[in-house]
Amino acid sequence: NAGVMQNPRHLVRRRGQEARLRCSPMKGHSHVYWYRQLPEEGLKFMVYLQKENIIDESGMPKERFSAEFPKEGPSILRIQQVVRGDSAAYFCASSQGGNSPLHFGNGTRLTVT
């Protein structure tokens, strides 16, 4: 019974390139959340999705960032034209919805050089 799977584990991109981060939720979970974590900081909410729908993207920067959770396949967080400030750990979590606890993946560590 696999937990939340994120890949890649580490991603290095040069400034201006695109970064695509993938997240497969736990089996049976239809709610996906993306968070960003800077060193020594807590997690900052970015976006909440259900299958094929963005429910809340209030934490997502207006430009260059997008997220999707298609009917088939993993959720994707896409960062276009990356800049150094995008370097961070990006965590995906899934849940059954409501007030059920979040189950986190081990994150993707993005480094922009």
Place this chain on the structure above:
Amino acid sequence: SQQGEEDPQALSIQEGENATMNCSYKTSINNLQWYRQNSGRGLVHLILIRSNEREKHSGRLRVTLDTSKKSSSLLITASRAADTASYFCATDSGGGADGLTFGKGTHLIIQP
């Protein structure tokens, strides 16, 4: 603005001692959750306490919630080296659809 803020930022104690971490928040909540994060890993859910509950236990963990003071505490009894991690409190905003809001965490170090 930060919804949950943990205190202290860092805590170092001897193995076997009890560790207490506090969390304060600003707006009304439906529930408050505590998570643990080991270095380089994702967060692991520890315990959830609802707004109408005052105390909850899970193994060596005890969580209290005081909604009048908008604060919660996490007590780890008889600490072990394996408890070394960062601990975060997280609140929902009451709206249901939003993601959880996390504090910056308390970094706990258990000295063997």
